[in-house]
Amino acid sequence: MIDLDDIDRAILRALGADGSLNAKQVGEAVGLSQPAAWRRIRRLEEAGVIRGRRLVLDRAKLGFGVTVFVGVRLAVRGRLDLEAFERAVTAIPEVQVVQHVLGVFDYRLRVVARDLSDFERILRRRIMTLPGVGAVESNVMLSDEKDAGPRA
C-alpha cells in the first residue's frame, strides 16, 4: 500500500469528479506543474490506486431503462461448484457487477435491461438457469447517488 499525501488525495478527488482531465488540467486544479502532476498520476496508476478509466454513457438514452440489484443464494448442492456458477454469471453481458458476499446472499449482481420485461427474460433465461442457483431476490433501482471521490 502506498502512502498518500494531501496532494495525492486532491488529485484523486479532481479525477474522481472528471476522469477526462489531462495531467495539465489536474496540475492546475491542485497547484502542480504538468510534469509533477503527470508523475504523481503515473505513480497512483502503478500502485493500482487508479485502476483505469471508464466511459460514462447515459444508460436511458441508449435504451437501458432499468437497473436491478439481484441477490443470489446458492442451493446447498450448488456450493460444491462455485467456479461453474461464477464463470457462467460473469459471462452474461447484461450483468455488470458480480460480487461474492457474506450474509443472507452468496452473490450480489447488478443487471442492466431495456425494461422490466427484458429484465424478466434475463432473469428467467439466464440467471435462474445458472448452475447451483437457489433463491433469488430482485430490487429495481429508482435512484443512484454516487460519491465523486474518496474523502478520506
Add this chain to the structure above:
Amino acid sequence: MQSLDDIDRRILRVMQDDPDLAVADVGRRAGISAGACARRIDRMERDGVILGRRVEIDRRALGYAVRVFLRITLDKIAPRAFDEFLAAARALPEVESIQTLLGRVDVRMDVGARDLAHYQEIYRTKILALPHIAEIEALMLVSELKSTDRLPL
C-alpha cells in the same frame, strides 16, 4: 437527440472497451475515417449520450479494506422518512453510494472502512443513528468477480 445508428453503436462499443483510445484509432476500429468518427463522438457528447469519463479508484489501495453493502427497510409510517433518512445518510463520509430501490428493501448503501473494528465503530455510532430504519441487513464483500459499466450495445 438524433437517433443512433449501427456505426454510432460500434463507436461506443470500441470506446467502452478502451476509453483511452485516440479518436483516430476508435475510427479505424469502427471502420470509418478519423474525421467522421470525431464528428459522431462530438454529436453524441452534445446529445448527452456520452457523459464523460470516470476514473476508477481502488479503495483497497487507499487502505479501505472492508466494504459492506447495507440493505435497509425504512419505517414508512413516518412522513418524510425517505427524505430525512437520505439527507442524514448523505452527510456521512463513510457512505460511498446510496441507491433507492423498488422491492423488498428501500435503500441500499455502500460503506467503506479500514478494518472490521473501524466498520463496527461506523455501524454503531453512525449507521444505527440514522433516522427511520425499520430493518437493516448487511452483506460483506469477499471478492469482486466482475465490475464494469459496459452496456451490451
